[in-house]
Amino acid sequence: PVEHTLAVIKPTAVKEHKDNILQKVTNAGFIVSQMKETNFTHEMATQFYKTHEGKPFFDQLVNYMSEGPSMIMILTKENAVEDWRQLMGPTDPDVAKESSPDSLRAQFAQDILRNAVHGSSNKEHALKSIEYVLERLI
Numbered sequence: 001p002v003e004h005t006l007a008v009i010k011p012t013a014v015k016e017h018k019d020n021i022l023q024k025v026t027n028a029g030f031i032v033s034q035m036k037e038t039n040f041t042h043e044m045a046t047q048f049y050k051t052h053e054g055k056p057f058f059d060q061l062v063n064y065m066s067e068g069p070s071m072i073m074i075l076t077k078e079n080a081v082e083d084w085r086q087l088m089g090p091t092d093p094d095v096a097k098e099s100s101p102d103s104l105r106a107q108f109a110q111d112i113l114r115n116a117v118h119g120s121s122n123k124e125h126a127l128k129s130i131e132y133v134l135e136r137l138i
């Protein structure tokens with residue numbers, strides 16, 4: 001079935017690799033149904049990542065995500081949620097380089113925090129994130 005997922009190109013990757021990443025997104029067969037470059041406020045980043053609240057890296061994550069513009073996208077294709085996760089690769093770029101050298105994180109991540117891209121973890125999160133983003137950011 002055709003699905004939608006929420007994808008974000010994070011601040012460092014927007015600065016350094018945006019065109020390259022967008023090319024790989026379309027080459028992989030995703031339709032970019034919506035996209036907007038926007039700077040998350042501290043409050044929006046807190047809300048967006050609230051499932052991670054309480055984790056040791058949470059403050060770092062919110063600070064990083066609000067330090068510059070991100071590219072927020074709704075990606076559409078068959079099996080979009082899982083296929084985008086595959087294209088991103090594992091959260092930790094050291095793991096990504098071992099297991100999925102062609103993935104975006106293997107190629108474009110700085111480290112586990114500045115890991116180039118974000119994607120919804122499942123269909124339920126995708127729907128919630130898309131609703132949040134459409135109301136607040138796009």
Ligand code: CMP
Nearest residue numbers: 052057061091112113114115117118119
């Ligand atoms: P993302 O897929 O956007 O979801 C949560 C984010 O938290 C993750 O990518 C990383 O940017 C960040 N993150 C996850 N684990 C760590 C960690 N151990 N240290 C720092 N940042 C992390």
